[in-house]
Amino acid sequence: MPKTPPTTSGTPTRLGLWRWRRNPLRRHSDIVEAWVVLAAWVLALLGGAFAGVLAGQVTDSAFDARRAQVHAVSAVLADGAQRTAPAGTGYDDGRVWATVRWTDADGSVHQGRAKVLPGVPVGTRLTVWTDRTGQVVPHPAGEGEAALQAVLTGVLVASLAGTAVWAGGWLVRTGLVRRRLAEWDEEWKRVGPEWRNFSGGRG
Numbered sequence: 510m511p512k513t514p515p516t517t518s519g520t521p522t523r524l525g526l527w528r529w530r531r532n533p534l535r536r537h538s539d540i541v542e543a544w545v546v547l548a549a550w551v552l553a554l555l556g557g558a559f560a561g562v563l564a565g566q567v568t569d570s571a572f573d574a575r576r577a578q579v580h581a582v583s584a585v586l587a588d589g590a591q592r593t594a595p596a597g598t599g600y601d602d603g604r605v606w607a608t609v610r611w612t613d614a615d616g617s618v619h620q621g622r623a624k625v626l627p628g629v630p631v632g633t634r635l636t637v638w639t640d641r642t643g644q645v646v647p648h649p650a651g652e653g654e655a656a657l658q659a660v661l662t663g664v665l666v667a668s669l670a671g672t673a674v675w676a677g678g679w680l681v682r683t684g685l686v687r688r689r690l691a692e693w694d695e696e697w698k699r700v701g702p703e704w705r706n707f708s709g710g711r712g
Contacts, residue, residue, distance in 0.1 A: 546682060552674045557668065560667055564662050565659040568662045584634070586635065603627070607625045608622060609637055619639075
């Protein structure tokens with residue numbers, strides 16, 4: 510059964526904490542490695558959380574700005590919509606393009622193309638969304654949908670940022686481990702012959 514390094518009180522030391530305790534076998538590189546691991550955890554958690562919150566706020570602001578740039582208008586279907594959606598639309602929602610017409614508050618008449626359900630007759634009133642230039646644009650995301658998207662974006666960014674920080678710390682720790690192994694190899698090259706001479710072995 511493997512043994513854990515003993516403490517001065519006689520109780521076993523947890524393997525993950527032995528570098529923080531006084532130990533004659535502890536080296537300076539062990540202390541550095543312990544700080545690197547601690548810093549990686551702290552930065553991964555705090556940095557990931559900060560990046561996630563920031564990404565969520567930016568996403569929510571983008572949706573707010575999008576809603577501020579468009580407005581809903583009451584339009585009239587100017588021509589009859591197709592009764593069936595064209596084949597091969599794939600991921601489409603089954604709606605078809607049709608011409609719509611609406612009048613602004615100043616009395617100017619506009620016309621554009623919008624997606625409607627198949628078979629909608631001419632003269633049907635429907636709501637379309639337009640931008641500041643009078644062009645028909647897709648329906649903006651509602652507040653609930655925008656909030657959900659912001660949360661999902663924040664969670665994704667937080668996970669990616671935390672993973673990236675932890676990966677950087679792991680690379681630094683790997684370099685320290687390799688350096689320590691190289692130091693052990695060099696020391697064994699110096700001490701090894703003395704051990705073999707002490708034990709009666711041949712060099």
